[in-house]
Amino acid sequence: MEKNFVIAGFGGQGVLLAGEVLANAFMLDNKNVTWYPSYGAEMRGGTVNCEVVMSDDEVSSVNKKEADYVIVLNQASFDKFECKVKKGGYLIVNTSLAEQKENRADIHYIYAPISKMAVDLGNVKMANMLALGILLKVGGFLSVDILEKALDVVLPVHRKNLLPLNKNAMEIGYKYDLLVAGC
Amino acid sequence: MVECLAGKKVLTKGNYAIANAAVIAGCDCYFGYPITPQSEIGEFMSGKMQELKKAYVSAESELAAINMALGACATGKKAMTSSSSCAVSLMQEALSYATSDELPIVLVSVMRCGPGLGNIFPSQGDYNQSTIGGGDGDYKVIVLSPSNVQEAVDLTYKAFYLAQKYRNPVILLADGLLGQMMEPVEFSEYPYPEIDNSSWALSGAKGRAARIIRSYSPTEDFQCEHIRHLFKKYRIIQENEVMFEELYTEDADIVVFSFGSLSRNVKATVKNLRAEGLKVGFFRPITLFPFPDKRISEIADRVDKFLTIEVNMGQMVRDIKLAVNGKIPVEFFGKPVGSWPSVEDIEVAIKGAMS
Helix, strand or coil: CEEEEEEEEEEECCHHHHHHHHHHHHHHHEEEEEEEEEEECCCCCCEEEEEEEEEECCCCCCCHHHEEEEEEEHHHHHHHHHEEEEEEEEEEEECCCCCCCCCCCCEEEEEEEEHHHHHHCCCCCHHHHHHHHHHHEEEEEHHHHHHHHHHHHHHCHHHHHHHHHHHHHHHHHHHHHCCCECC | CCCCCCCEEEEEEEHHHHHHHHCCCCEEEEECCCCCCCHHHHHHHHHHHHCCEEEEEECCCCCHHHHHHHHHCCCCCCCEEEEHHHHHHHHHHHHHHHHCCCCCCCEEEEECCCCCCEEECCCCCCCCHHHHHCCCCCCCEECCCCCHHHHHHHHHHHHHHHHHHHHHCEEEEHHHHHHHHHEEECCCCCCCCCCCCCCCCCCCCCCCCCCCCCCCCCCCHHHHHHHHHHHHHHHHHHHCCEEEEEEECCCCCCCEEEECCHHHHHHHHHHHHHHHHCCCEEEEEEEEECCCCCHHHHHCCCCEEEEEEECCCCCCHHHHHHHHCCCCCCCEEECCCCCCCCHHHHHHHHHHHHH
């Protein structure tokens, strides 16, 4: 079995980090996994995305035309990636920064005001971990526990103080009552 | 970042993995000039080499970087540089000198796209640059082509070993995709023996006669003899160091060739087609020099057709045609630059070649 994930947003939203945490979680779960980034020259504000591929066998390709799961954290990413969700796949939309609109009838749309939820939690930067929590609930392919362990692996020593807040964000995302539309 | 963690997997970016492997392989000196998509190698080395009290120099140009590495190699130290495409072009003269001077330099070349400045998109356009080269004279550089991050680590170890063993430059030919992607890897101990270089290294002439390493030849006979000596060495390399990966070639009607990280996509496609019952085989040269011509020629004796897939306009396909020597048709499928052909695209190409 092979599944791929795209996480997209603007620079500064922690898109690459979220992908790195997800990829580490699959590694800890003894899967084969790859992580591949795509970004412009900007450090902050430009569009950025990464693709994570998880497989029981060798990963077939790291950069695919379509994805099983896509998280879009802003409107530009929604516009770019809505068409790249595999038929029957899932598009998780941050409705704080992207409109709630279904242009396709063959995919699942999952809506959550991710940025607002992060602000309510006390830090807008938690949007990426909230989104991962939601992804896990939608997909059910990993436990929150493994995701939290992966976060611990990824965070450098001088950022370990942020671990509880990030874990909290993942759990809130995981417990969020999903609003699903589409097929 | 880790150094050596045998038995433990860590998710690591290709460039960092190569740099870390170079440290484990005992690299004493790193000289470099930044260029995307390989800058993380220099970034990693800038911290790690200082920490280990080894040499790191951010050179003023690529020309300077590789010539510094040549100088360090001449003293018997393990030295490396890393760069990409248009900047590796600037290093061709030094590679020619390094082969003539028999200096064991390791060059990590992470392909972006050319010609000229091109752009940072991944490509496989530097197969010719690596295997043929743009330096003057008759020379060969050992070229290793990893297909995933773990292999990039293992072949970095091997690059240092082969360079020392044969006193010849080695290019580790990666690409932007491999350099930028992350994958779980394990860093074992350096698995090769250390090579004694006390018979030639310029280590200071105290207590012994002075030595000179130079590529200038005073006479025609001397130069003739020198080149013959080099080619005797290349023949030994050709006989002993060929590496390749081969799958389902025993009963194949067609065998599909690729190198580097694109091979992942090609191999997956071949596996899918086998599951459909199509008799497709897969072959990947790991050493681009020495090229596995002998094995490729053997396979050509019992297969109808070869197909070569590359992200360039057809470079390795020439070496395959030379190995096949007209025995069977060799077709090519490729694109100039950018995202690797998908499994779906490759499937169409293979089925097209079979029809």
